[in-house]
Amino acid sequence: MSSLKTIPLTPYSTPKVGAGGKTGTWRIERPVINYEKCIDCLICWMYCPDSAIIRTEDDRVKIDYEYCKGCGICANECPVKAIEMVREV
Numbered sequence: 001m002s003s004l005k006t007i008p009l010t011p012y013s014t015p016k017v018g019a020g021g022k023t024g025t026w027r028i029e030r031p032v033i034n035y036e037k038c039i040d041c042l043i044c045w046m047y048c049p050d051s052a053i054i055r056t057e058d059d060r061v062k063i064d065y066e067y068c069k070g071c072g073i074c075a076n077e078c079p080v081k082a083i084e085m086v087r088e089v
């Protein structure tokens, strides 16, 4: 499989405030990235259905908690289990 890093960092869809407000308020669990385990494969960035994972200029990932709904897909797809779903308090 070719690296996802070959996908250019060009404009793509980004989350916006909808009729229900910012979707991050729906969340009951939040994904937390363990950067010591993360291998920067960008799979979570590709799979997030809400574009709530941001790919940075240096090809790292960070989560936009304003829009992350806490679905857990990123944690499920991460090949090295670097994302843990943590209960919101």
Ligand code: SF4
Residues within 6 Å of the ligand: 031, 047, 048, 049, 050, 051, 052, 053, 063, 067, 068, 069, 070, 071, 072, 073, 074, 075
């Ligand atoms: S939990 Fe779901 S919405 Fe949030 S960053 Fe992961 S895949 Fe995206």
Ligand code: SF4
Residues within 6 Å of the ligand: 033, 037, 038, 039, 040, 041, 042, 043, 044, 045, 061, 077, 078, 079, 080, 081, 082, 083
């Ligand atoms: S899927 Fe996992 S290893 Fe890959 S970039 Fe996301 S957190 Fe890092």
